[in-house]
Amino acid sequence: MADIALQPRTAKAQIREATAWDQLRTNRNWLGFWFMLPAMGFLIFFLAYPLGLGIWISFTDARIGRPGVFIGTENYEWLWGDSIFWLSVFNTLLYTSVASAIKFAVGLYLALLLNENMPFKAMLRAMVLIPFIVPTVLSALAFWWIFDSQFSIISWSLKHLGLITHNINFLGDTTWARICVIFANIWRGVPFVAITLLAGLQTVQPSLYEAATLDGASKWEMFRYITYPLLTPIIAVVMTFSVLFTFTDFQLIWAMTRGGPVNATHLMATLSYQRAIIAGQLGEGAAISSAMIPFLLAAIMVSWFGLQRRKWQQGENND
Amino acid sequence: MSSVQIRDVRKSFGGFEVLHGVSIPIEDGAFVVLVGPSGCGKSTLLRMLAGLENITSGTISIGDRVVNNVQPKERDIAMVFQNYALYPHMTVADNMGFSLKLRGASADEIGKGVRRAAEILALTPLLDRYPRQLSGGQRQRVAMGRAIVRDPQVFLFDEPLSNLDAKLRVAMRTEIKELHQRLKTTTVYVTHDQIEAMTMADKIVVMHDGIVEQMGSPLELYDKPDNQFVAGFIGSPAMNFLSGKLIANGSLGFVGPNGIKLPLATAPANSDGRPAVYGIRPEHFTIADDGAEAEIVVVEPTGSETQVIAKLGGEQVIAVFRERHQFNPGDKVRLKPDPALVHLFDETTGKRLNA
Numbered sequence: 001m002a003d004i005a006l007q008p009r010t011a012k013a014q015i016r017e018a019t020a021w022d023q024l025r026t027n028r029n030w031l032g033f034w035f036m037l038p039a040m041g042f043l044i045f046f047l048a049y050p051l052g053l054g055i056w057i058s059f060t061d062a063r064i065g066r067p068g069v070f071i072g073t074e075n076y077e078w079l080w081g082d083s084i085f086w087l088s089v090f091n092t093l094l095y096t097s098v099a100s101a102i103k104f105a106v107g108l109y110l111a112l113l114l115n116e117n118m119p120f121k122a123m124l125r126a127m128v129l130i131p132f133i134v135p136t137v138l139s140a141l142a143f144w145w146i147f148d149s150q151f152s153i154i155s156w157s158l159k160h161l162g163l164i165t166h167n168i169n170f171l172g173d174t175t176w177a178r179i180c181v182i183f184a185n186i187w188r189g190v191p192f193v194a195i196t197l198l199a200g201l202q203t204v205q206p207s208l209y210e211a212a213t214l215d216g217a218s219k220w221e222m223f224r225y226i227t228y229p230l231l232t233p234i235i236a237v238v239m240t241f242s243v244l245f246t247f248t249d250f251q252l253i254w255a256m257t258r259g260g261p262v263n264a265t266h267l268m269a270t271l272s273y274q275r276a277i278i279a280g281q282l283g284e285g286a287a288i289s290s291a292m293i294p295f296l297l298a299a300i301m302v303s304w305f306g307l308q309r310r311k312w313q314q315g316e317n318n319d
Numbered sequence: 320m321s322s323v324q325i326r327d328v329r330k331s332f333g334g335f336e337v338l339h340g341v342s343i344p345i346e347d348g349a350f351v352v353l354v355g356p357s358g359c360g361k362s363t364l365l366r367m368l369a370g371l372e373n374i375t376s377g378t379i380s381i382g383d384r385v386v387n388n389v390q391p392k393e394r395d396i397a398m399v400f401q402n403y404a405l406y407p408h409m410t411v412a413d414n415m416g417f418s419l420k421l422r423g424a425s426a427d428e429i430g431k432g433v434r435r436a437a438e439i440l441a442l443t444p445l446l447d448r449y450p451r452q453l454s455g456g457q458r459q460r461v462a463m464g465r466a467i468v469r470d471p472q473v474f475l476f477d478e479p480l481s482n483l484d485a486k487l488r489v490a491m492r493t494e495i496k497e498l499h500q501r502l503k504t505t506t507v508y509v510t511h512d513q514i515e516a517m518t519m520a521d522k523i524v525v526m527h528d529g530i531v532e533q534m535g536s537p538l539e540l541y542d543k544p545d546n547q548f549v550a551g552f553i554g555s556p557a558m559n560f561l562s563g564k565l566i567a568n569g570s571l572g573f574v575g576p577n578g579i580k581l582p583l584a585t586a587p588a589n590s591d592g593r594p595a596v597y598g599i600r601p602e603h604f605t606i607a608d609d610g611a612e613a614e615i616v617v618v619e620p621t622g623s624e625t626q627v628i629a630k631l632g633g634e635q636v637i638a639v640f641r642e643r644h645q646f647n648p649g650d651k652v653r654l655k656p657d658p659a660l661v662h663l664f665d666e667t668t669g670k671r672l673n674a
Contacts, residue, residue, distance in 0.1 A: 205402065207401075208404050210369075210400070211404035213391050214369060214397065214418075215392070215417050216418055217417075225417070230407070
């Protein structure tokens with residue numbers, strides 16, 4: 001039996017050499033490439049190309065209806081001496097830093113509040129999301145009315161309470177206008193921070209709080225030593241996104257103030273739109289937009305280092 | 320160290336009562352195990368002891384202080400959780416020293432306390448690691464270390480071994496018992512595993528549906544279960560139960576299912592013809608010519624002993640033999656319960672009938 005089984009088989013078909021086409025079709029690496037292609041194409045077409053085009057235009061003197069010629073860094077040199085551009089940079093930094101800081105504080109507070117056991121918890125959590133689901137322009141229009149120089153409900157109420165005699169010129173006064181747009185941005189941005197942090201809070205095991213209770217921690221100590229450190233990775237993510245969204249904000253400003261009064265609320269995004277589309281100076285507008293890139297990169301770098309897995313998150317999981 | 324008194328404690332969630340008046344005296348330095356099936360209220364009772372749940376009525380005292388309204392941190396207890404509840408962002412040393420830090424101890428004191436506990440548990444080389452970098456058994460030890468550092472009056476353990484694999488569980492069982500023998504701190508330990516209860520406890524409290532079924536030393540519970548529930552819960556494999564009737568007039572005995580005759584040593588007075596449940600542990604069967612005929616269904620040798628599942632009067636019973644018999648499925652054998660080790664229970668209440 002054994003020697004029969006060991007007899008070599010005869011006349012087996014010759015093994016065919018794999019052609020280049022076969023390799024493209026069946027090789028795992030190439031196959032991976034083919035599957036990646038649609039997503040890559042999408043990203044190149046809708047992200048990389050516009051970004052590249054924008055940067056290219058910023059080095060030309062293009063106007064609407066006239067393809068420009070390459071003029072080197074002339075647009076940037078011109079912006080360097082433009083006080084309105086620098087004002088918009090200042091406004092953007094002020095807007096982003098103040099709004100983000102308050103959004104973080106209020107969002108964290110709301111998240112902690114919503115994480116407590118209370119009646120109508122699900123409904124309250126849903127309600128917090130409302131500012132987020134209202135279209136930006138719609139809420140901006142509502143704020144526009146709330147802050148209207150004649151019909152403002154705030155001025156009306158304060159007058160009836162006898163606290164002021166004249167309407168407050170909310171969107172006409174430079175300081176007030178800045179406060180108003182920042183307030184509107186906070187109102188819109190808080191739900192995102194609150195709900196994301198709430199999701200993070202819910203990943204903290206309840207038994208950790210029980211252990212801390214037995215260890216003798218007060219409410220504040222639990223937050224300081226347990227909740228906050230465990231939440232830092234999520235805080236890094238949510239604040240990066242919040243900063244990026246705020247820095248590039250356009251809709252809210254454009255619907256409420258169009259950058260006025262006296263450019264006091266012009267952000268880089270709105271100034272870029274005004275110069276490029278309204279005034280037709282595509283090259284200059286593109287240069288303003290491109291000038292945002294270093295700031296955004298810096299924000300991303302900060303969060304990237306913040307997001308790196310901390311030492312306590314490393315190491316194998318033995319569960 | 321101090322004693323713990325649980326007196327007529329009740330607990331309701333909403334309108335639903337889960338503990339119906341539980342009283343357990345715990346002596347100073349004792350190792351008490353609360354055991355019962357899931358949902359019996361044992362963990363709730365432990366959490367009430369810790370102060371994590373309110374006490375609906377009754378009193379709990381630690382030492383001679385009633386602690387019903389005492390904050391958890393003032394109760395001077397330490398608890399080891401089922402999932403260990405180690406702070407993932409703190410090193411082993413920080414985890415163990417956290418309570419001292421909150422108490423406002425100096426860095427020197429904290430270091431001393433942590434090192435002492437680490438030495439007891441052989442954790443010294445791991446002090447700078449994070450919980451993620453530890454194995455299950457090591458995490459378990461850190462959780463115990465966190466309890467030891469506080470030098471509490473009472474240790475509470477909530478199913479601490481159920482997340483470990485079988486081998487480690489046996490090792491940690493010994494370690495916990497050894498630790499208790501060294502520290503002599505009053506310990507309340509909750510488990511659903513009766514083997515854990517039997518091997519570790521000075522005193523076992525068997526709980527079922529929110530009441531205490533019986534408490535006593537492990538061997539008391541094994542030798543003289545108060546009722547059918549305890550009889551079935553303590554011991555592995557579980558006790559066999561056969562329903563039937565007592566015969567006290569003439570020759571003493573028990574008529575089991577399908578009329579099989581089973582021996583009895585004693586019977587309660589005036590019990591002729593009384594319906595009852597006949598309980599016999601698997602290890603108390605012998606093969607004898609005057610035994611009842613049974614048919615072997617399955618033979619399970621484990622090396623040290625052989626478990627035999629057989630049909631006795633149509634009912635399935637388990638018998639365990641230390642001797643090596645040559646059994647095969649389908650064989651007919653004569654099984655004889657040891658009359659002195661038979662337990663009789665009331666058919667309806669499940670209460671023990673014989674002395």
